[in-house]
Amino acid sequence: MVTMRDVAQRAGVSVATVSFVVNGSKPVRDETRERVEEAMLALGFHRNPLGAALARRGHTRIIAMLYPALERPLTPTAVAFFTGASRRAREQGYDLVMWPIGNDAEQVAVLARTGLVDGVLLMEVQLEDPRVDALRTAGVPFAMIGRTAEPEGIGYVDIDFAATTRDAVARLHALGHTRIAFVAGSEPGYQHAARTRAESAYRTAVTEIGGPATVIRVDESPAAGRALGERILTDHPGTTGVVILNEHAAAGLLIGLAHAGTSVPRDLSVVSMSTSAYMAEMAEPRLTYLRAPGAELGEWGVDALLERILSPDHAPRQRLLACEYVAGDTLAPAPAGAGAWAGA
Amino acid sequence: MVTMRDVAQRAGVSVATVSFVVNGSKPVRDETRERVEEAMLALGFHRNPLGAALARRGHTRIIAMLYPALERPLTPTAVAFFTGASRRAREQGYDLVMWPIGNDAEQVAVLARTGLVDGVLLMEVQLEDPRVDALRTAGVPFAMIGRTAEPEGIGYVDIDFAATTRDAVARLHALGHTRIAFVAGSEPGYQHAARTRAESAYRTAVTEIGGPATVIRVDESPAAGRALGERILTDHPGTTGVVILNEHAAAGLLIGLAHAGTSVPRDLSVVSMSTSAYMAEMAEPRLTYLRAPGAELGEWGVDALLERILSPDHAPRQRLLACEYVAGDTLAPAPAGAGAWAGA
Structure with a gap:
């Protein structure tokens, strides 16, 4: 362990002067400072642990x-x-x-x-x-x-967005849903990778169960979810299930659906992907969701x-x-006469 | 601007050797390394901006x-x-x-x-x-x-939690409310300062308008808000207004109130303090709130x-x-016959 005394000795100055340089507590002439700093470097004395760590290149923890x-x-x-x-x-x-x-x-x-x-x-x-x-x-x-x-x-x-999406579609299909829409965010950049993988798995899964692929993109906000809820069944009549990968819009979606007189889950089931318990509890009814780990x-x-x-x-x-499945209050059998498919 | 060439010249080594020392790309004998490092220090050449900044003590930006x-x-x-x-x-x-x-x-x-x-x-x-x-x-x-x-x-x-609380109470009082409860978080440590200041201002303000002081603390979560909404009018009958300083519980509070058959704002008004537009839109009805800046x-x-x-x-x-007042859908006149006080 190199001390200030060692530095002072090598630089030919007092310990106080070394201290002034180290702590910046008093001005020191440039030439003296340089001598002290050269001694510090030669002896491996460092002002602080990070400085020491940097001098060893890396290992700052x-x-x-x-x-x-x-x-x-x-x-x-x-x-x-x-x-x-x-x-x-x-x-x-x-x-x-x-x-x-x-x-x-x-x-x-x-x-x-x-x-x-x-x-x-x-x-x-x-x-x-x-x-x-x-x-x-x-x-x-x-x-x-x-x-x-x-x-x-x-x-x-x-x-694993692909597996999680397949799980969501399969759970809806097991309850008789075939007309299942996929709701994602609309931002072009971030979340693009997740969305691309989920959307691709969604298209494959709904095709396998004989349903149409309906992809809807809205902003990641409660207000955008509200607006979508108010119009989704007008824009996409016959839809009985929604898989949503847009946690900011999910609670708003349910509010908008209620405004439009759509009862969840009687008329429409909703499964929210990559969601937290917190967001599920913020929604009414409580979301059925696939928990983001x-x-x-x-x-x-x-x-x-x-x-x-x-x-x-x-x-x-x-x-x-x-994502792990968590039961909530937004998933139910497809309404009778909604074109539900009894096979499989 | 000091270059590796300058360092090499002063240390009497090749530029390649300086580069090995700077980048750690090849082992260099201790004695050579020390000569290079002394030259770097003397000339003010630094491996990287942060190292340079540290050497000047502080100013890492x-x-x-x-x-x-x-x-x-x-x-x-x-x-x-x-x-x-x-x-x-x-x-x-x-x-x-x-x-x-x-x-x-x-x-x-x-x-x-x-x-x-x-x-x-x-x-x-x-x-x-x-x-x-x-x-x-x-x-x-x-x-x-x-x-x-x-x-x-x-x-x-x-x-300014005191001024914001006075504002919330005054807005309720202007609409005839005198029985106003204050809902805050229950965590003992963090948020304690905000809560202490708001609660103190609340007690003064409700006393001034002749109402009782009712302080309720619940966890900062949607689930705790739901549970409170289901019992608040049973526990505190006659309450017509709520000022809430607990943004995680506010949306849940409205859900719980709806479950209990309480109509907001007809039966009970709610003003949420230190809240964002995001949280207000997550709630149904949309919260009337005081916007956290x-x-x-x-x-x-x-x-x-x-x-x-x-x-x-x-x-x-x-x-x-x-906090700035933002009108929403959770504030209305106190219900008739609720003991509203016409004075002031």
Whole structure:
């Protein structure tokens, strides 16, 4: 352990002078400061643990979760990712900070060059994500919550949107529904990967049960959900079931349906995908939903990242988690005479 | 601008060797490395901007927002603080990161010692907050979103809970309500300061209009709101108005009231304090509310902090913002014969 006394001796100054330089508590002549700083460097004395850590390049034991908070306010599900990831990081002796950087390769490169973080956890991952290339180029370990179109060689944990969508359609079909609409968000950028995978699985699943594919996109807001609820059965007559992947609009959808005189679930069943208990309880009737494994995703994401940091030669961890079904009050048999199909 | 060539010349090594040291791309003998590092220091060449910044002591241009995310998942209002603060920091050339540290003086001291951040923005401030002492001791500039019992000499921006509560009670009273209950959260720690100030203002205001003081505390969740709505008029008969400072429970309260056969606003009026448009639209009927100035608080908090960092000799900025009234569908005249008081 190098002390200020050692530095003072080597630089030929008093301990007080070293202290002034270290703490900035009094002005010191440039030449003296330089001598003290050279002695500090030669002896390996550092002002603070982070400075020391940076000098060793890496190992700050800080990891950053990148979330585009300026473009997309945190959803309750994203908050659960953050909470789970923070807790897991803490358990493993790391600090996790949320860094509000969007889909911006340049900002990611700047962060990487600071040497501030040991690794990065990407959120709101796009199918083609410029941040991935930026992190690879910078040589910063990273993992994803979500996944790109071709995630080979990258650690990730993601919701299995395809399996979850198949589950939602199958549960409606088992109760006689064949005319099932799919409601998603309308934002072009973020959530695109999840939506693309879910929508593709939806189209396959409804085709298999002989129903039409009806894809509806609305803004991610309660107001947009209200407006949709008021018009959905006028725009798409004969629909008896809705699978919704838009947690901000789900409670509003039910309010709009009530305004339009549609009884849920008697006239129309609703299954909400990738939703939290919190959002389900905010809705009336209480949503039947497929629970987003928020905290688990955060924990797994941290584990995948720490493996990249600590064992870069291991194969990256990759995992898909399906959403778990939670019964609520918005799923019932298809209304009689609604063109329900008795087969299968 | 010092280049690797300058460093190589001074250290008497090749540019490639300097590059190996800078990038850690190949092992370099200790003695050579030391010569290169001394040359780098003497010339003011730094591996990366953060390293350079740290060497100048501070001025990393990173500020941390401390939020106890492990103990208290982010509310929509807190998300608005974060978004507003991040945007403002970016405008001012700073990066703002969210650091999930709770009410823990020791963790705050560790963060302060790293020298990583130029300043700290405290959220979920307590009346007696041990983090304030820790930051003062560490000499780290800070400001608060919220305020302690005695915030003299500290920069802050806070919601004016007293004025906002008086406004809510006055609006109900103007419509003939005198039996007005106050619903708040039940968590003992966080939100205590806000609740204490609001509750005190509520007691004064209802006493002035000759009504009884009825304080009800429930968990901050939609489920707790539902349960309260189902029993509130049984537990507190004669109540015609509710002021609620618990945004997670407000939508559930309306659902529970509907279950109990209470018509809002015909039988009972509800005014939600410190609420967002998002939460108001999630509720049915749409909430009448006093809007939390979320983004503005975040922006003002950053301004107050940057002033501490850049002009430590100025008087700290302190500001209270009242919530703005937004008409919704949950406020109406007190029902006839409900003991309404025609005076004042």
